[in-house]
Amino acid sequence: MPELALDIRNLHAVIEEKEVLKGIDLEVPKGEIHVIMGPNGSGKTTLAHTLMGHPRYTVTQGEACLFGEDLLSLKVHERARKGLFLAYQYPVEVPGVTLSHFLWNACQAGRSGADGNGKKNPKEILAFRKRLNAALESLKMPADFAMRHLNVGASGGEKKRVEIAQMQMLTPRMVIMDEIDSGLDIDSTKVVAEGIRSLKGSEFTALIITHYPRILEYLQPDRVHVMAAGKVLCSRGMELARELEQKGYDWILKEFNVV
Amino acid sequence: MNAKTTSALDLDQSKYNFIDPESAVYRSARGLTRETVIDISRQKKEPDWMTDARLRAYEVFLGKPMPRWGGDLSEMDFDAYTYYIKPSDKREDRWEDVPENIRKTFDRLGIPEAERKFLAGVGAQYESEMVYHSIHEDLAKKGVIFLDTDSGLREFPVLFREHFASLVPPEDNKFAALNTACWSGGSFIYVPKGVKLDIPLQAYFRINSENMGQFERTIIIADEGAQLHYIEGCTAPQYSTKSLHTGVIEIFVKRGAKVRYTTIQNWAHNIYNLVTQRAIAYEGATMEWVDGNMGSRLTMKYPSIYLVGEHARGTILSIAFATNDQHQDAGAKIIHKAPNTSSTITSKSISKGAGRTSYRGLLKVAKGATGVKASVKCDALMLDPESRSDTYPTMEIDEDKVAIAHEATVGKISDEQVFYLMSRGLSESDATAMIVQGFIEPFAKELPMEYAIELNRLIQLEMEGAVG
Ligand SMILES: Nc1ncnc2c1ncn2[C@@H]1O[C@H](COP(=O)(O)OP(=O)(O)OP(=O)(O)O)[C@@H](O)[C@H]1O
Ligand SMILES: [Mg+2]
Numbered sequence: 127m128p129e130l131a132l133d134i135r136n137l138h139a140v141i142e143e144k145e146v147l148k149g150i151d152l153e154v155p156k157g158e159i160h161v162i163m164g165p166n167g168s169g170k171t172t173l174a175h176t177l178m179g180h181p182r183y184t185v186t187q188g189e190a191c192l193f194g195e196d197l198l199s200l201k202v203h204e205r206a207r208k209g210l211f212l213a214y215q216y217p218v219e220v221p222g223v224t225l226s227h228f229l230w231n232a233c234q235a236g237r238s239g240a241d242g243n244g245k246k247n248p249k250e251i252l253a254f255r256k257r258l259n260a261a262l263e264s265l266k267m268p269a270d271f272a273m274r275h276l277n278v279g280a281s282g283g284e285k286k287r288v289e290i291a292q293m294q295m296l297t298p299r300m301v302i303m304d305e306i307d308s309g310l311d312i313d314s315t316k317v318v319a320e321g322i323r324s325l326k327g328s329e330f331t332a333l334i335i336t337h338y339p340r341i342l343e344y345l346q347p348d349r350v351h352v353m354a355a356g357k358v359l360c361s362r363g364m365e366l367a368r369e370l371e372q373k374g375y376d377w378i379l380k381e382f383n384v385v
Numbered sequence: 386m387n388a389k390t391t392s393a394l395d396l397d398q399s400k401y402n403f404i405d406p407e408s409a410v411y412r413s414a415r416g417l418t419r420e421t422v423i424d425i426s427r428q429k430k431e432p433d434w435m436t437d438a439r440l441r442a443y444e445v446f447l448g449k450p451m452p453r454w455g456g457d458l459s460e461m462d463f464d465a466y467t468y469y470i471k472p473s474d475k476r477e478d479r480w481e482d483v484p485e486n487i488r489k490t491f492d493r494l495g496i497p498e499a500e501r502k503f504l505a506g507v508g509a510q511y512e513s514e515m516v517y518h519s520i521h522e523d524l525a526k527k528g529v530i531f532l533d534t535d536s537g538l539r540e541f542p543v544l545f546r547e548h549f550a551s552l553v554p555p556e557d558n559k560f561a562a563l564n565t566a567c568w569s570g571g572s573f574i575y576v577p578k579g580v581k582l583d584i585p586l587q588a589y590f591r592i593n594s595e596n597m598g599q600f601e602r603t604i605i606i607a608d609e610g611a612q613l614h615y616i617e618g619c620t621a622p623q624y625s626t627k628s629l630h631t632g633v634i635e636i637f638v639k640r641g642a643k644v645r646y647t648t649i650q651n652w653a654h655n656i657y658n659l660v661t662q663r664a665i666a667y668e669g670a671t672m673e674w675v676d677g678n679m680g681s682r683l684t685m686k687y688p689s690i691y692l693v694g695e696h697a698r699g700t701i702l703s704i705a706f707a708t709n710d711q712h713q714d715a716g717a718k719i720i721h722k723a724p725n726t727s728s729t730i731t732s733k734s735i736s737k738g739a740g741r742t743s744y745r746g747l748l749k750v751a752k753g754a755t756g757v758k759a760s761v762k763c764d765a766l767m768l769d770p771e772s773r774s775d776t777y778p779t780m781e782i783d784e785d786k787v788a789i790a791h792e793a794t795v796g797k798i799s800d801e802q803v804f805y806l807m808s809r810g811l812s813e814s815d816a817t818a819m820i821v822q823g824f825i826e827p828f829a830k831e832l833p834m835e836y837a838i839e840l841n842r843l844i845q846l847e848m849e850g851a852v853g
Contacts, residue, residue: 178808181800202807203816211808218805222823231819232809275823292809 128155129193131300131331132177137188139176146172148356149188154300156193157328159345161367162335164353165375170335171215173353174304178212179205192300207235209299213289213306215335219277225288226272229295230254261294264324266317282309290321301325301332307341319344339367354384404593409512411471415596416464419443422566425469429535429569434546442555442565449559455714455745456683461657466598466629468567470512476533478519487511490591506531508588510601513569515588524582530575531586534602537573544575548604552635552663552691560659564600564633571601571632576611576642585614585647585833590630592656598629605635607642607670614645616833619652619680627655627682636664638672640694645673649836651843652680654710660686668694668723675831676703678713679843687745689718692726699728704828707740708847716745716777719759721787727758733825734765736772737847743775748791752783760790766824767797768817818848 132154139147146169154160162170176183177190179202190197192208200208220228233254259269265287277285286306293301303322307315319341322332326345334347342350342364350366352359354375359382360366370378379385411428413421422443426436451458473484480488491509506520508531515533524531530541538545555562572588592599607613619630630652638644644664652658658681664672674688690699705713719728734742744763765774776793798820806816822829822841829837 178804180804201813202804203810203812206808206810214805218799218801220802220806220820220823222826223819228806228809228819231815232806232811235810235812235815275826296809 128157130154130191131156131158131193132333133189133191133194134177135189137173137176137190138186139172139183140186141172141183145186146183146356147176150353150356150358152351152358154331154333154349156331158348159326159332159334161342161347161350162333162353162358163337163350163367163370165379168353169356170353171304172356174212174215174302174335177205177302178202178210203235206296206298211293211296211298211301213286213293213301213303215304215308217277217285217289219275219280221275221278223276224273225276225291226255226258228276229258229292232292233295258291258295261291264294265291265321267291283311283314286310286318287314287321290318294321294325299329299331301330302335303332304335305337306334307336307338315341316344339371342367352378354379354382357384359384409470409472409594410474411469412467413469415467417443417466417468417563417567421468425567425569428469428471431538432542435538438550439566439568442550442562445555446559446562446566449562452559452685455685455743456712458657458683460627461629465596467594467596468598468600469569470594470597471514472511472593473514473516476515476536477517480517480519483509483517487516490593491517491589504587505582505584506586508533508572508586510570510588510590510599512592512594512597513599515570515572518572520586524580527580528575528577529580529582530573532573534571534573534604535569537604541573541575544606545573545604548606548635548637549602550635552637552665553633553661558661560631561633561661564602564631564661567598568600568602568633570599571603571634572605572615573603574605574613574615576607576613578608579610580608581612582614583612585616587616587618590617590619592628592630592652594628596628598631601632603632603634604637605644605646606637607639607644609639610641611639612643614647616647616836617649619648619650627657629657630660630681631657632660632662634660634662636662636672638664638666638670638697640667641669642667643671643673645675646688647675647677647832647836649677649832649840650680650684654680654682654708656681658682658684658686660684662686662688663691664689664699665691665693666697666699669696670694671698671700673700674702674717675828676701676715677828677832677840678703678705678715680711681713682710683712683714685714687716687718687747689720689747690728691720691722692728693722695723695725697723697726699726701728701730701732702828702831703732704825705732705734705742705744706844706847707734707736707742709738709740712741712743714743714745716743716747717761718747719749720747721750721754721757721759724754725756726754729759730761730763731827732763733828734763734774735768735821735824736765736774737768739769739771739773741773741775743777745777747779747781748789749781750784750787750789754784755786757784757787757789759787761792762790763793764824765793765795766821767795768821814848815845818845821848 134152137150509517520531555565701717
């Protein structure tokens with residue numbers, strides 16, 4: 127049995143008294159790239175937020191483990207420090223906080239023992255700046271983005287690239303990307319896909335939520351899962367993504383008796 | 386800037402919470418009478434006109450009722466205070482000559498270090514008197530005056546008398562009258578025509594005694610085309626009874642001159658801080674108040690600017706931070722009296738726990754002041770359900786040809802922002818602190834870097850333990 131990065135069993139979650147996740151079962155082995163597709167409103171974002179620990183969602187049943195450790199009992203920042211990262215469908219704006227300042231503190235916080243307030247060591251700061259500049263450059267972002275306030279006034283595509291830059295800086299072990307390719311033009315999709323591909327390897331596991339197979343052609347995922355009405359219907363290879371692109375969801379919903 | 390300099394400007398209250406043994410060379414009798422006022426004036430060997438001015442102000446003080454608006458002053462007992470404490474016999478201009486116990490206090494606060502590092506001049510007031518004043522030699526050669534206000538009266542009597550109480554007369558308000566009656570210390574600054582100071586002057590105010598009233602009087606005159614930045618910092622240890630700080634600041638910004646006055650008040654949480662700050666800006670002049678109110682039990686402070694010459698500009702940028710036992714009643718007043726003048730007011734307030742902030746503002750445009758541009762922006766952030774924030778903006782616009790913008794927001798910390806930051810590994814208190822720091826960034830970015838860093842650190846401290 128390969129080690130599982132993510133192991134979800136019979137996960138149920140409610141928001142505002144409405145059950146949105148109705149028994150999710152999902153396994154993502156370490157080092158693989160998996161995909162979730164599914165109609166609007168099927169619960170994909172809810173699954174991502176629930177795994178990250180968003181306070182609005184309440185888990186009512188089931189389990190979720192990250193590298194064999196229980197995830198659901200941890201606070202949000204503890205999940206992050208265990209190596210879980212969520213790239214958001216709609217990243218939040220934080221006025222007055224520069225990307226650089228935020229990421230510096232986030233990188234410090236991720237380290238064992240550090241509390242995010244440690245005295246700054248000039249050498250470390252220099253190394254951090256170099257890494258951040260390199261990350262921004264690889265995503266074809268101007269270097270001055272580091273000094274801009276977090277997501278404030280950024281275009282949709284820029285926000286998505288800032289998410290990837292954060293991911294590169296924080297070097298997570300398990301990444302969930304919620305529609306990272308939505309709203310991106312053709313060139314930007316390529317840039318973002320390259321950014322993800324550069325991290326590919328035995329220490330990098332990803333779960334990519336998307337509506338489009340284009341980004342998947344770059345990433346060559348190991349497995350494609352289809353979600354509908356709060357459940358995972360089936361899990362197959364990359365050919366499933368192409369089939370869904372051509373035929374839509376109707377046939378598969380019928381096959382599994384989902385209305 | 387090294388760590389030592391930073392400590393000079395440290396905003397962490399706990400660091401200031403030490404008490405020196407009493408060693409005053411003179412204390413007036415407790416309470417305020419006509420005799421006390423005469424006594425203060427005699428101790429200072431003042432000219433008769435000043436003794437008379439004090440006595441007249443004392444009568445005005447007695448005649449004025451306590452303000453019923455603003456904060457709760459009902460527990461204030463004027464008889465309980467000592468109005469004048471002389472900590473040493475003279476004001477020194479060499480640090481080595483300041484009495485050892487006082488020197489130690491300021492050493493602990495890091496004052497002389499700060500001076501050596503990045504200031505053009507430093508003053509230090511302990512209780513009622515400035516115990517130390519110094520200015521860089523080359524500035525003195527250019528005719529820059531940076532003295533304690535008592536020396537200003539002695540050494541530059543004509544210049545002094547021309548300006549003293551001309552902008553804030555005792556009739557202005559009860560506490561301005563009180564200050565005029567028993568003022569002591571403060572800074573007296575004159576920058577000659579065309580002289581531009583590119584590094585700041587700083588004064589530091591310390592109250593050590595219990596039940597003490599500190600009444601510094603500051604007069605700043607920037608002659609035509611001059612420029613200066615003055616920074617003021619204040620602390621006091623925590624006592625069980627409330628001390629009183631009542632300053633008056635008068636600033637004259639002549640044609641084409643520019644003055645920035647930065648205050649960071651971090652008094653202990655049982656000090657009444659009731660200050661009158663007023664500036665007048667002539668043709669083409671620029672006045673900027675950068676006003677940070679962190680400490681005190683109650684602050685009532687509304688820096689004001691009279692724009693009396695064409696194209697004069699005024700900026701008031703302030704933050705107020707109130708926790709459990711505090712009420713920050715702060716604001717801004719701008720009076721446009723000439724055409725084509727412009728102003729901006731930006732006020733940011735944060736209330737935490739049962740803390741209370743109020744914004745009290747006035748924007749006035751006089752008839753005939755055409756082409757005025759003004760904007761007022763007040764943002765309040767409340768961290769807890771029991772926090773309180775109020776806004777009392779007043780606008781008196783007596784001219785039609787003006788452009789006025791006004792915006793006010795009241796908000797809570799956004800859960801979505803906290804979640805977003807936490808999902809990158811920040812603890813809840815660090816995430817909250819970061820959002821608060823972002824909220825006051827428009828203020829913090831105007832501070833000298835050391836102050837900005839310390840301000841952020843203080844917010845970090847305030848947030849720890851605030852959230853579970
Ligand atoms: N705050 C909320 N209050 C009530 N219902 C909600 C809330 N958030 C999500 N839902 C509901 O939960 C269901 C799943 O939403 P979710 O955002 O997870 O879908 P999704 O699969 O990500 O869709 P999309 O492809 O459009 O992004 C939807 O029916 C949605 O209306
Ligand atoms: Mg979604």
